[in-house]
Amino acid sequence: MTEPTTNRVEMEKIVSLSRRRGFIFPSSEIYGGLSSCWDYGPLGVELKRNVKQAWWQAVVQQRGDIVGLDASILMNPKVWEASGHLEGFSDPLVECLNCQRRWRDDQLEGDKCPSCGGQLTGSRQFNLMFKTFMGPVEDEAGVVYLRPETAQGMFVNFQNVLDTTRKKLPFGIAQIGKAFRNEITTGNFIFRSREFEIMEVEFFVKPGTDEKWLDYWLEERLNWHMGLGIKRENLRLREHGKEELAHYARRCFDIDFLFPMGWSELEGIANRGDFDLIQHAKYSGKDLTYFDEEAKEHITPYVIEPALGVDRAVLAFLCDAYHEEPDKDETRVVLRLHPDLAPFKATVLPLSRREPLLKAAKDICSDLRRCWMVGYDDAQSIGRRYRRQDEIGTPFCITFDFQSLDDNQITIRERDSMNQIRVPIAELQQTLTAKLSGEDFFVLPEGGQVWKMEKEA
Ligand code: ATP
Numbered sequence: 001m002t003e004p005t006t007n008r009v010e011m012e013k014i015v016s017l018s019r020r021r022g023f024i025f026p027s028s029e030i031y032g033g034l035s036s037c038w039d040y041g042p043l044g045v046e047l048k049r050n051v052k053q054a055w056w057q058a059v060v061q062q063r064g065d066i067v068g069l070d071a072s073i074l075m076n077p078k079v080w081e082a083s084g085h086l087e088g089f090s091d092p093l094v095e096c097l098n099c100q101r102r103w104r105d106d107q108l109e110g111d112k113c114p115s116c117g118g119q120l121t122g123s124r125q126f127n128l129m130f131k132t133f134m135g136p137v138e139d140e141a142g143v144v145y146l147r148p149e150t151a152q153g154m155f156v157n158f159q160n161v162l163d164t165t166r167k168k169l170p171f172g173i174a175q176i177g178k179a180f181r182n183e184i185t186t187g188n189f190i191f192r193s194r195e196f197e198i199m200e201v202e203f204f205v206k207p208g209t210d211e212k213w214l215d216y217w218l219e220e221r222l223n224w225h226m227g228l229g230i231k232r233e234n235l236r237l238r239e240h241g242k243e244e245l246a247h248y249a250r251r252c253f254d255i256d257f258l259f260p261m262g263w264s265e266l267e268g269i270a271n272r273g274d275f276d277l278i279q280h281a282k283y284s285g286k287d288l289t290y291f292d293e294e295a296k297e298h299i300t301p302y303v304i305e306p307a308l309g310v311d312r313a314v315l316a317f318l319c320d321a322y323h324e325e326p327d328k329d330e331t332r333v334v335l336r337l338h339p340d341l342a343p344f345k346a347t348v349l350p351l352s353r354r355e356p357l358l359k360a361a362k363d364i365c366s367d368l369r370r371c372w373m374v375g376y377d378d379a380q381s382i383g384r385r386y387r388r389q390d391e392i393g394t395p396f397c398i399t400f401d402f403q404s405l406d407d408n409q410i411t412i413r414e415r416d417s418m419n420q421i422r423v424p425i426a427e428l429q430q431t432l433t434a435k436l437s438g439e440d441f442f443v444l445p446e447g448g449q450v451w452k453m454e455k456e457a
Pocket residue numbers: 181183190191192193194195196198265266267268307308309310311312313
C-alpha cells in the first residue's frame with residue numbers, strides 16, 4: 001500500500017472554521033495582522049488549555065517519576081553559549097536577487113527562487129534566536145535572548161530539582177511554555193510560527209539504558225496521540241539521518257502527522273546523551289553529576305527528550321477531528337474532538353425562549369458549570385443550534401423542553417451519532433460524567449430511556 005501524501009481536509013477549511021467560530025484569529029488583525037502570529041479566541045483557548053492539561057496529566061500527574069518546572073523565558077546569555085545555540089542554532093538562508101524573498105536552503109528543491117524563478121544568493125547561516133536588551137541601555141552587555149526551547153531551563157535546574165525532590169534515576173522534568181524562533185519561512189497556519197508554545201520532558205537515565213528509554217518514549221508518545229483520538233494511519237515515525245541530527249542529538253525521531261500540506265513533524269523525540277549537562281557543568285563550573293548509590297560513583301545522566309509544540313498539536317487535533325457528512329440537502333460539519341479536548345463538554349439548550357424554560361435551562365447550566373466548561377445557547381432553531389455545537393466539537397447537547405417541566409427529564413444528544421437519550425435531571429451530572437469517560441451512550445441511568453435513534457451506535 002502506498003502512503004497517502006496529504007490529508008483529505010484542506011487547510012482553508014480549518015482556518016475558516018477557526019476564524020468563524022472563535023478558535024484562532026490573526027494577531028493584531030485590525031492593524032492588518034503580524035506575519036505568523038496568532039491569537040487564540042474563546043474556544044481556541046479552551047482547546048489549547050485542554051491539550052496542555054492532557055499532556056501534563058499523562059507526563060506528570062499520572063506518573064510520579066516526572067516533576068514540573070516553570071523556568072523564566074529570559075535566561076543568563078551564558079546558557080545559550082553553553083548549549084551551543086549561539087553557535088549552532090541556525091538555518092541556511094538564501095535570498096532571491098530578483099524579488100528579495102528569503103528561503104531556507106535546506107527546504108528548497110532546485111536552485112531557483114520558488115516564487116519568481118530568480119537567481120538565489122549563496123547560503124549563509126542565520127541564527128534563529130530573537131535578541132533583545134535587558135535594562136535601559138541597548139548595548140552588547142545588555143543582550144539577552146528569548147528562549148527557543150524550554151529544555152535549557154530544565155538542564156540548568158537539574159541540581160535544584162535533584163536536591164529538593166531527592167529523585168532517583170530514571171526521572172524527568174517537564175515544562176510547558178512559550179518559545180520563540182525567528183524562522184526564515186513560516187506558514188501553514190499555526191504549524192510554524194515565530195512565537196509558539198512547547199511541551200517538553202527531559203527524562204534523565206543511566207548511560208547505557210538510553211536506547212531502551214528512547215524506544216519506551218516513542219511508544220508512550222504515539223499512544224498519547226492515539227489515546228486522544230488521532231488515527232493511527234495519520235501518524236508515522238521517522239528517524240533522522242546522520243546529516244539531519246541537531247548538534248546535541250545522538251539519535252532523533254519525529255512523530256509525523258499527515259497534515260493538509262503533507263507529512264510533517266508533529267513531535268520530536270531525541271536522545272540528547274549527556275551533551276547538555278556536560279556543557280553546563282563546563283561553562284558554569286558547577287557539579288551537575290548524579291551520585292549512583294549502587295555503583296558508588298558520580299555519573300552524568302543521559303537524557304531522552306520528547307518535545308511537542310502545543311500549537312502543532314492543536315492543529316493536528318483539529319485536522320484529524322474535522323469531518324463533513326451529507327445531511328439531507330446540506331453538509332454537516334462535525335469536529336469529532338476527544339471529550340477531554342473539546343472546549344465545551346456539553347451545551348444546554350432550552351427548546352424555546354419562553355419562560356419557565358429559560359430559567360430551568362440556565363439553572364441546569366450553572367449546576368453543570370461547577371464541574372465543566374458548559375455552553376448555553378437559546379438563539380435560533382434547535383436544529384441550527386445542534387449544528388453549531390457539532391461544528392465546535394461539543395460532545396453532548398442537553399435539551400430542556402416543555403415536557404421537562406412535567407417529567408423532570410431532559411434529552412442528551414450525542415454529537416457523533418446524533419442519537420438521543422432522555423434521563424432524569426437528578427441523574428444528569430452522573431450520566432454526563434460516565435459518557436465523558438467513554439461509557440456506551442445507550443447505557444441508561446435509572447428512569448432513563450432511548451429517545452431517538454439516528455444511527456446504530
Ligand atoms: P522543524 O524541523 O519543523 O523546524 P524542529 O525539528 O526544529 O522543527 P524541534 O526543535 O524538535 O523542532 O521542536 C520540537 C517541537 O516544537 C516540534 O516537533 C514542533 O511541534 C514544535 N515547533 C518547533 N518549531 C516550531 C515553530 N516554529 N512553530 C510551531 N511549533 C514549532
